[in-house]
Amino acid sequence: MQERISAIVEHMAKSQHELARTLEAKRSVVAHMAMLVEQIPDHGPSFGEIEALMEHSLDVTKGITSYLNSLADLEDAIADNLAPIMKAMKEQPGEE
Template identity: 80%
Template sequence: MQDQITSILEHMAKSQHELARTLEAKREVIAHMAKMVSEIPDQNPSFGEIEALMEHSLSITKGLTSYLNSLADLEDAIADNLSPIVKAMKEQPGDE
């Protein structure tokens, strides 16, 4: 039983590591987008049409929201996957 739990944990760790790498890539994109936004002058910006500005702002907001939702999904996946493992380990008699 302990070997199965160890194997499951190893597979979960690998998949969650891949998820973390994906999130890291998303984080870098979001950080770059946020830096671009911070470069916008506070007064009298000349962007041309306001519609383009609104579209880009919406795109940045969607990207940030997607990144934060992905972080929440990763947290939920970790919790969902570890709960049965922790429960199984607690139920085992003093095998340590």
């Protein structure tokens, strides 16, 4: 039983690692977008139409929100996957 649990945990670790890599790529995009926004002057920017500025600001906000939601989903997935493993390990106190 312990070997089976170990195999499941190993498989979950690999899939979680791939999710983390995806999130890292997404984080890089969000960080770059945030740096671009930071370069916008506080006073007197001349961007032309306010609608375009609002649209781009909304895109940045959506990107950051999406990244944070992905982090929350990863945390939930880790918790959901580890809960049954931890329960099974508690039921077998003699085996390590």
